[in-house]
Amino acid sequence: MTGQTYILDMKSISKAFFGTAVLSNANFNVRPGELHALMGENGAGKSTLMKIIMGIYTRDKGEILFEGRPVDIRGAREALNMGVSMIHQELNPLLEMTVAENIFVGREKRKKGTPFLDRRALNRDTLALLKEYNMDKRITPAMKMKALNIAQIQMIEIIKAISYNAKLIIMDEPTSSLTANETEELFKTINILKKRGVGIIYISHRIEEVIYLADRVSVLRDGAMVGCFEKKEINHDKIISLMVGRELSGGYPQSTAQKGNVVLEVKHLTRRGVFEDVSFQVRAGEILGLAGLVGAGRSEVMRALVGYDKFDSGEVYLNGSPVRIKNPRDAKKNLISMAPEDRKALGLIMCRNVKENIALKNEKQFSRMGFLNHVKERRLCNKKAEEMTVKMNSIADIVINLSGGNQQKVVLTKCLMSKPKVIILDEPTRGIDVGAKFSIYNMMTTLVSQGIAIIMISSEMPELIGMSDRILVMSNGKIRGEYNDKNKISQEAILKLALEGV
Ligand SMILES: Nc1ncnc2c1ncn2[C@@H]1O[C@H](COP(=O)(O)OP(=O)(O)OP(=O)(O)O)[C@@H](O)[C@H]1O
Ligand SMILES: [Mg+2]
Known part of the structure; x- marks a missing residue:
């Protein structure tokens, strides 16, 4: 030709x-x-x-x-x-x-x-x-x-x-x-x-x-x-x-984590016109999936939970005690961390380097008695970014120069750096290639085995079903149902609920 x-x-x-x-x-x-x-x-x-x-x-x-x-x-x-x-x-x-x-x-x-x-x-x-x-x-x-x-x-x-x-x-x-x-x-x-x-x-x-x-x-x-x-x-x-460049063994890693006590409980959370009467619990060591169509209100509930947005009524309990989360700082204090869906607006400062992005607002991890330990900061940030397979020359790379998928991995690294007890992942694998997806899944099973609770929002149904211990389905700002037997969850059934009230 x-x-x-x-x-x-x-x-x-x-x-x-x-x-x-x-x-x-x-x-x-x-x-x-x-x-x-x-x-x-x-x-x-x-x-x-x-x-x-x-x-x-x-x-x-x-x-x-x-x-x-x-x-x-x-x-x-x-x-x-x-x-x-x-x-x-x-x-x-x-x-x-x-x-x-x-x-x-x-x-x-x-x-x-x-x-x-x-x-x-x-x-x-x-x-x-x-x-x-x-x-x-x-x-x-x-x-x-x-x-x-x-x-x-x-x-x-x-x-x-x-x-x-x-x-x-x-x-x-x-x-x-x-x-x-x-x-x-x-x-x-x-x-x-x-x-x-x-x-x-x-x-x-x-x-x-x-x-x-x-x-x-x-x-x-x-x-x-x-x-x-x-x-x-x-x-x-x-x-x-x-x-x-190699075969990937298919299948989602199966979590064998012991489910512990309820870490986070949300009761009747309402934001008028956005979501209504949302109640759920998550246990230590559990992965809770949130299913629904784009626009169902899943991200909105989570954003309110970690203080990015306000809510009108409802209560949040951490380890059984009521907590007030009015801004992301309160969430962090209560060891709740979120990797948001919108990495540009909420997740990253594009003109800063990888280390600065991971370290920002996580300074406590690298400080003793108010003094920042720069060596420790660099070493830890580098280690975590490598664990997450961020492709970069070094942690001094400016984030805007990373590929789309690698920016997403920096958001996840940052989220984990704060050593949370509850992690909220909003579309964690968006833009992530197949190989790296499985490193994220493996990381999730490791985290729950350490007793951390994970809430995952995903629009990829196989991933949600493959990874979650339990799935809540939302549509139109309300929780429409729950599946707690992993073996009985089907895409069709979830979709049916997800379309309710739309
Ligand atoms: N302006 C730049 N300065 C320095 N490095 C850059 C720049 N733009 C891209 N790179 C580097 O080039 C490599 C390829 O990036 P590119 O954005 O083309 O990847 P991609 O295949 O589109 O990945 P993704 O699936 O994550 O979007 C990456 O390692 C990235 O960090
Ligand atoms: Mg790209």
């Missing part, structure tokens, strides 16, 4: 950051109308390869052909004009802009003969686009981007790409924050795009999704391409062994 049949053809791309090779001689290409999935472990170099296409990073070596011609794209605007668009892993749209402004930024219509924006034309054209994709019911052209949820922002970015006649759309973990319905909508749009001849590069850690969608799959390991495979050549186990 000649280069002419590819929309995009990347040849022998290499890239290093501060002397560390991140990509070495990687080849990657896309045909018109196909979805080419790119897979690999956290830190393998997937997002970096995509940012090189967009000109966000410059390559050290190699060649990029777009429709057969060598190109050097220098940023998102130039890429859009050429017909290339990227939906980023960390969505970063201009939140203060309206939907219409965002879609037409840089090519706004002006009132005839004046430099003034023709807002009416802008909104009219935007509305036409929204209508075409059935999105005009909930989104108006004049809405601010910040009023939209992640799925809607993604759709607007896709519509924007289409309005530029995109020939190539890059999607970096597009489904990691979507509900099942939103995911289905996205898949429909992907099919429409493919039929129009648009090529799609699709990055995801969800293997089932990739097998379902992909025409071809390429796998990166430590910055080198392991191979490129046609749909018929791939299956679940093969993808895993290509990514990880």
Whole structure:
């Protein structure tokens, strides 16, 4: 096949950051109308390869052909004009802009003969686009981007790409924050795009999704391409062994921890309009799963419990005694720690390094009589980050330079550093590769064997069922039921409860 049949053809791309090779001689290409999935472990170099296409990073070596011609794209605007668009892993749209402004930024219509924006034309054209994709019911052209949820922002970015006649759309973990319905909508749009001849590069850690969608799959390991495979050549186990470089023994680790006394009890917790009359207990050594659809109120209950948000009524008991938790500091004092779902807003300071992030507000662990022991701080932070398999050069790496999955691992490391008695994990494996997922599961079983109680929110049903001793199902702000016999928990039954009152 000649280069002419590819929309995009990347040849022998290499890239290093501060002397560390991140990509070495990687080849990657896309045909018109196909979805080419790119897979690999956290830190393998997937997002970096995509940012090189967009000109966000410059390559050290190699060649990029777009429709057969060598190109050097220098940023998102130039890429859009050429017909290339990227939906980023960390969505970063201009939140203060309206939907219409965002879609037409840089090519706004002006009132005839004046430099003034023709807002009416802008909104009219935007509305036409929204209508075409059935999105005009909930989104108006004049809405601010910040009023939209992640799925809607993604759709607007896709519509924007289409309005530029995109020939190539890059999607970096597009489904990691979507509900099942939103995911289905996205898949429909992907099919429409493919039929129009648009090529799609699709990055995801969800293997089932990739097998379902992909025409071809390429796998990166430590910055080198392991191979490129046609749909018929791939299956679940093969993808895993290509990514990880070895077979993974399947199955969830089984906790044999003795269940102790009730550590945490919540009675009638209510926040008007958000959640109502939520009561539950967790024992030492127990993993309590919280099931429900995105938006059921699970994160909200947990956020209130650790003092990120307020609640209107209800009580919290720790080891049988009532406690008042008004802010995250109170939670920490009571040895309750949470790894939040939103790692950017609540979890991490992106411009600080790994050590500072882990150590922040955990200073007690490294201090004696009010004096911080810097050596101990460095040693402990390093040890914990390594246990969590954070891929980094050293703990002096700035967090924003870590890959998405590795940022998530830093959030978890920080959460554990405070030596909690109760740990709340909100979507702990989002964006985490298969291999690292199992290290997180193993870590969870180790923690409960030490008598720690874990509450886990997860939208991945197999993981929730595999790891939990007991599962509560929430929908619409209320607890709808409980499963306490591990062997009798089924996905269907949970889903049925999760849809109650929706
Ligand atoms: N600006 C940067 N400065 C230094 N190192 C960087 C920078 N950007 C990325 N890296 C490093 O390059 C490597 C590859 O990162 P990349 O984001 O491409 O991984 P990824 O395959 O997308 O992983 P994930 O699945 O976790 O998103 C990582 O080790 C990361 O720390
Ligand atoms: Mg990435």
